[in-house]
Amino acid sequence: MSGPLLQVNDLKKHFPVRGGMFSRKAVVHAVDGVSFEVARGETLSLVGESGCGKSTVGRAILRLFDITAGQLVLDGQRIDDLPPGSLRSMRRRVQVVFQDPFSSLNPRMRVRDILAEPIRNFGLAKTSAELEAKVAALMDTVRLPRDALNRRPHEFSGGQRQRICIARALAAEPELIVCDEAVSALDVSVKAQIVNLLQDLQQQFGLALLFISHDLAVVEHMTHRVAVMYLGKIVEMAGRQQIFTAPKHPYTRALLSAVPLPDPGAARNPIILKGDVPSPINPPSGCRFHTRCPSVFDRCRIDEPELRSTGDGQWVACHLEAVPEKSGPAL
Amino acid sequence: MSISTTRTISIPPGLAIAPQLPDLLRPVKIRRGFLGFLRNYPTVAIGGALLLCLVLIAIFAPYLGTVDPTALAPARRTRAPSAEFWFGSDMLGRDIYSRVLYGTRVSLTVGLSVATLATLAGLAIGLVSGFVRWADGIIMRFIDGLMSIPPILLAVALMAVTRGSVGNVIVAITIAEIPRVTRLVRSVVLSLREQPYVDSAVTSGTRTPMIILRHILPNTMAPMMVQATYICASAMIVESILSFIGAGTPPTIPSWGNIMAEGRALWQVKPFIVFFPAAFLSIAVLAVNLLGDGLRDALDPRMAKNL
Numbered sequence: 001m002s003g004p005l006l007q008v009n010d011l012k013k014h015f016p017v018r019g020g021m022f023s024r025k026a027v028v029h030a031v032d033g034v035s036f037e038v039a040r041g042e043t044l045s046l047v048g049e050s051g052c053g054k055s056t057v058g059r060a061i062l063r064l065f066d067i068t069a070g071q072l073v074l075d076g077q078r079i080d081d082l083p084p085g086s087l088r089s090m091r092r093r094v095q096v097v098f099q100d101p102f103s104s105l106n107p108r109m110r111v112r113d114i115l116a117e118p119i120r121n122f123g124l125a126k127t128s129a130e131l132e133a134k135v136a137a138l139m140d141t142v143r144l145p146r147d148a149l150n151r152r153p154h155e156f157s158g159g160q161r162q163r164i165c166i167a168r169a170l171a172a173e174p175e176l177i178v179c180d181e182a183v184s185a186l187d188v189s190v191k192a193q194i195v196n197l198l199q200d201l202q203q204q205f206g207l208a209l210l211f212i213s214h215d216l217a218v219v220e221h222m223t224h225r226v227a228v229m230y231l232g233k234i235v236e237m238a239g240r241q242q243i244f245t246a247p248k249h250p251y252t253r254a255l256l257s258a259v260p261l262p263d264p265g266a267a268r269n270p271i272i273l274k275g276d277v278p279s280p281i282n283p284p285s286g287c288r289f290h291t292r293c294p295s296v297f298d299r300c301r302i303d304e305p306e307l308r309s310t311g312d313g314q315w316v317a318c319h320l321e322a323v324p325e326k327s328g329p330a331l
Numbered sequence: 332m333s334i335s336t337t338r339t340i341s342i343p344p345g346l347a348i349a350p351q352l353p354d355l356l357r358p359v360k361i362r363r364g365f366l367g368f369l370r371n372y373p374t375v376a377i378g379g380a381l382l383l384c385l386v387l388i389a390i391f392a393p394y395l396g397t398v399d400p401t402a403l404a405p406a407r408r409t410r411a412p413s414a415e416f417w418f419g420s421d422m423l424g425r426d427i428y429s430r431v432l433y434g435t436r437v438s439l440t441v442g443l444s445v446a447t448l449a450t451l452a453g454l455a456i457g458l459v460s461g462f463v464r465w466a467d468g469i470i471m472r473f474i475d476g477l478m479s480i481p482p483i484l485l486a487v488a489l490m491a492v493t494r495g496s497v498g499n500v501i502v503a504i505t506i507a508e509i510p511r512v513t514r515l516v517r518s519v520v521l522s523l524r525e526q527p528y529v530d531s532a533v534t535s536g537t538r539t540p541m542i543i544l545r546h547i548l549p550n551t552m553a554p555m556m557v558q559a560t561y562i563c564a565s566a567m568i569v570e571s572i573l574s575f576i577g578a579g580t581p582p583t584i585p586s587w588g589n590i591m592a593e594g595r596a597l598w599q600v601k602p603f604i605v606f607f608p609a610a611f612l613s614i615a616v617l618a619v620n621l622l623g624d625g626l627r628d629a630l631d632p633r634m635a636k637n638l
Contacts, residue, residue, distance in 0.1 A: 062533075091536050168531065
């Protein structure tokens, strides 16, 4: 039981876009060569602006679609090319909590049946009494009253629904939970409750979390490591401390400088990026960030930087960091 | 010494206290149970009651003071409504009251059968189309082709190649109505497939047939029921049209369309022959449409309180 729980190697997911009957077929490079590892019991956050492919990475790991290229290795076993039969038994180990708590629960099912579904599917309870006990225990785990089991989702608030979603994810007794913007749709106070619940559960069950979010404040609060994505690629990956105190990639710096501060009088010097995110149908040559990078130079337009270690577990894909010993030009 | 609990605030001159606003929205009162449901949605109650009356008329037609609807009485042709002939008699002396009441059977049979059959067939085809992606293109082009033919024309064409009977009328109208249901089911299935709860079911290890049965089908029921009522209404009209132009129910069977067709020539002098079957047809279509409108409101998932 050594090695990382999940290894993602050079994951690519391209979506064909169908234009008109006579137009050329285009391809969206949603995820274009992403590699990372998630250790047991660890929280890795995937951050980036909308459309950068972070949710696609999550859905690829959940095997909700076939990937274009690359490898997904769960606990030493390839899961990207499994036939449907063996894939089903693998699914138990990776579960998901989605963003919208209103559409994540079938409106016509009782909470009891929602929670029993994974338990039955994966054969985790031998008798109906055991099933009942497990369902009740799940309600306790997510701190919902047991008598809510006979209600339907519309009778709950957003935060309570998200607890039900978490309980459903836990019902499969997973090792990794993909939280796809799991707290983004919630009020601040509820958000804090759910984040704390996730942290407690992580402690209790030794869960690994892949926390996909654009909310850097929440990420800073709960993550161990952060991977920053831009246009389908990871531009920087490092521990929480390093990312939030010493970001190296210009994009990470711009992203962090955009986080609102609670102190209105605090001095801020936000790095304002010009322009929009380029289209993932036709990504820029060289470094994908070169069209908006404040420290762009000639090499960036031709040569694509690779994600390279700069020591201390920090990985950066930027030509400015190409030679770790020599300090790059001051930004 | 008494302590005043309410302080009067002196109002500066020129400042008026805003009057109490009336409640813009009346508080929604949710009534439980079947009767409560009917009171919440009066259109369902009215449409349902009218439809129930028609169903009872159809079932108990022989016991409602009717005579044999095909009995000829050439001596008493085209009599105006009277105590003997409540709705008058037609040009062969047949009792229009009896014919209209027996005609209810034909219309309701056709309407309900077509609604059921077209819904079931459309559901099956729509589910396949929504789930089997490679079949989708083929099925939908075929459906587009069917839809490009006006339903009445299609039904007339289908009747032309078969013998006139109620069964054949039902089959012909069903085929003409299937495309509408199929498109609806397909679009609902395609949007439901993208729902996060379906993705969650996939990661929960639920197999595809079970996902369809547990997560897709129950959520298509509400739009399907509404669509079924519209199809029922449309089928009753098409049946009458087919009979009216002589391409539907054989003239030996009294149906509203047949009665109207027979009375057409005498419309200017004996309008009651056409009036009574037409009134019944209108009431029947109105009842079914009211029911459909009411169900659409009642089954709206955004107002899922009664589900």
